[in-house]
Amino acid sequence: MQKIYLDNGATSFPKAPTVGKSIYDYIENCGCSVNRSTYNEAFHVEDTVFETRELLCDLFNFSNPENVVFTKNITESLNTILKGFLTSGDHVIVSSMEHNAIMRPLTNLQGSGIEFSKVSCSNKGDLNPINIEQHIKSNTKAIIMTHCSNVCGTILPIKEIGEICKKHNLFFIVDSAQSAGVLNIDMMNFNIDCLCFTGHKSLLGPQGIGGFLIKDKFNALVSPLIEGGTGSLSEKENQPNYMPDKFEGGTPNTLGIIGLNSALKYIKNIGIENIHKKEMQLTNIFLKELKQFKDLRIIGHDDCTSRSSTISIELPNMDMGEFSYKLSKEFNISTRCGLHCAPSAHKTLGTLPNGTIRFSIGYFNTEDHINYTLDALRKLLT
Structure with a gap:
């Protein structure tokens, strides 16, 4: 039985x-630590790390590779920014579609006197930028928002939100976990001050590597979350204040960076417009057939308008976990069920407390995979 993997959102x-x-070549043939050695292999790896920063700049239209910081994942990136920037009395704005990578740090920070307002989205996950401005207060410092819902795939209008930030002199922080590598993200033209990313989703790299790209003006206001050895200014016991060392205390995940480097070159060669086109072709096929089922509800948009290739469905009077397990056990189809670490989004979409079953289509899926999955759904629902 062939394996059908439809959990690319995870x-x-x-x-x-x-x-x-x-990654294998590095483990077998290199063996060095970045910024801590003075032999040929180390210099080669350091060049690769810097090249990876440049590749990310190229992908996101950012001009300063020194301001590309590596972390272990996007959650660490968001925590670094939120906890290093916000202070008592500050106020920020989020949407009702946010992941817990944003909501949990902000909820924790409420205990330190930090406030946030949540802009309501529609029951399809859409956000009207006009609704943001009514939440802006005199102490509002930033807007922090996801680009694309990890639950239903709805795309939020980050370009328009960036214009609002520029108009009101607010910093704009974007969570690109579900969009980097498949949707166009232009830091300069979208007025993004800090773009947080993860390497293991649509960037097609390994787990354990993420990071953020940060503009100078905003960087000057953010303190590091982690401090430690950097291989630079080792005679001093305070953290260097220059980039990227300011935020990169401790041995980096060099394996992850090298893997991400290869993935970014692959994406550059294919072109994100071609990746997006293929994913949406498959999404269109899947949605068109899903609409023929009487016993399920498509969450979010039921066509390819303002959405990614992440599709959630709800099955009335059925347990989402049990159904997802049957897809795996009987048909070897990998999906994800439940609340997807985004209870606020599920509340907005009307899918609490049971959640949904999520099918997240990736670049390496095929039309045969989609048709096989549709056949499996027909068998389980008839």
């Missing part, structure tokens, strides 16, 4: 074809 599978080999 992590992409398979990875870009060159990722595994590049």
Whole structure:
């Protein structure tokens, strides 16, 4: 029985074809620590790390590779920014579609005198930018928002939100976990001050690597979350204040960076417009057939308008976990069920407390995968 992987919203599978080999080659043939050695292999790896920063700049239209910071994931990136920037009395704005990577740090920060307002989205996950301005207060410092819902795939209008931030002199922080590598993100033209990313989803890299790109003006106001050895200014016991060392205390995940480097080159070669086109072709096929089922409800948009390739369905009077398990056990189809670490989004979509079953289509899926999955759904629902 063939394996059908439709859980790319959790992590992409398979990875870009060159990722595994590049990591293996580093383990077997290199063996060095970045910024801490003075031999040929170390210099080569340091060049690769810097090249990875440049590749990310190229992908997101950002001009300063020194301001590309690596972390272990986007959750660490968001925590670094939120906890390093906000102070008592500050206020920020989020949407009602946010992941817990944003909501949990902000909820924790409420205990330190930080406030947030949540802009309501529609029951399809859409956000009207006009509704943001009524939440802006005299102490509002930033808008923090996801680009694309990890539950239903609805895309939020970050370009328009960036214009609002510029108009009101607010910083704009974007969570690109579900969009980087498949949707166009232009930091300069979208007025994004800090773009947080993860490497293992649509960027097609390994787990354990993420980061953020941050503009100078905003960077000057953010303190590091982690401090430690950097291989620089080792005679001093305070953290360097220059980039990227300011935020990169401790040995980095060099394996992850090398794997991400290979994935970014693969994406650059294919082109994100071609990746997006293929994913949406498959999404269109899937949605068109799902609408023929009487016993399920498509959550969010039921066409390809303002959405990604992440599709959630609700099955009335059925347990989402049990149904997802049957897809795996009987048909070897991998999906994700439940609340997807985004209870606020599920509340907005009207899918609390049971959640949904999520099918997240990736670049390496095929039309045969989609048709096989549709046949499996027909068998289970008839």
